[in-house]
Amino acid sequence: MKIILTKDYDELSRTAFKEFDKIVKSEEKPRVGFATGSSPLGLYKEIVNNYSTNKGSYENVDVFNLDEYIGLPENDKNKYSAFLKNNIFNKADFSEENIDLILHNNENIEQECKRYHDILINNPLNLQILGLGANCHIGFNEPGTSFDSVTHIVDLKEETRQSNARFFDSIEEVPTQAITVGIREIMSAENIILVASGQDKADAVHKMLNDEINNTCPASILRVHKSVTVILDEAAASLL
Structure with a gap:
């Protein structure tokens, strides 16, 4: 693990882009999970800037995403697919x-x-990008999730819903379930970049x-992955 x-945050983002760019450029048709x-x-934003300013191209990148809320209307602005597109x-x-993108609709x-499991296990990603939840989750793999988990439906912890409530008009609008790529599939990626910023992530970091290494902190399993880069700002690293 490289730390x-x-x-x-600005330096963190630029550094993450350099790591991302290096991996993507090393593959003819890179497969990336966002x-x-x-x-x-x-x-x-750095990726978009590279495209608009430096003529960097991503037309050959195969794109996948990590998770999605269950139950939101297809055109809801809070869907993770909408976030990534926008x-x-x-x-x-x-x-x-x-x-x-996972869960194109809310059926089946x-x-x-x-x-999604079949796709990710049979053709592992070249790169998986991760954030880190304040309760140590990766994707929506909440504390207690088996390290052998694959893409599955998850009941969101109340602390996760509270953390995400800032994007909604009220806590009641935050979905109670999501679909997430599992820890086994995350670990199958050839490379992982995890970014964490802010004092509220310091304890999880x-x-x-x-x-x-224990599933009470799902992200701890990343320590045994062959190629993980963890990028932190000063606040997120303040308890190290």
Whole structure:
């Protein structure tokens, strides 16, 4: 595991882009899993900037995402697919035919779990981008999730719903379930970049890097992966 400490969120985002760019350029047709949330947003802005300013191209990137809420209308602005489209995919030259976002609709969810699992296990990603939940979750793999889990339906912890409530008009609107890529599939990726920013992630970062590897902190399993880069700003690293 490589750990990179940065001064602030802007430096974190630039550093994450350099790592991302190196991996993507090493593959003829890279397969990348994208996370949502505020942590990787700066990285995505750097990718868009590279496209618009430096003519960087992403038309050959096969795109997958990490998780999605269950129960939101197809056109809801809070869907993770909408987040990714609005913040990165529609702002660069990602090809629509190469974008396969989990849970295109809210039907046949069990079948969708199997479909995504088959894709990710049979053709592992070259890169999985991750954020880190304040309770140490990765994707929506909450504390207690088996390290052998595959794409599945998850009941969201109340603390996760509370953390995400800022994006909704009220806590009542935050879904209680989601579909998430499992820990086994995350670990099958050839490379992983995890970004964590802010004081509210400091405790999770400390547990991820220092506590016993245990599913009470799902992210701790990343310590045994062959190629993980963890990028932190000063606040997130403050308890190390």
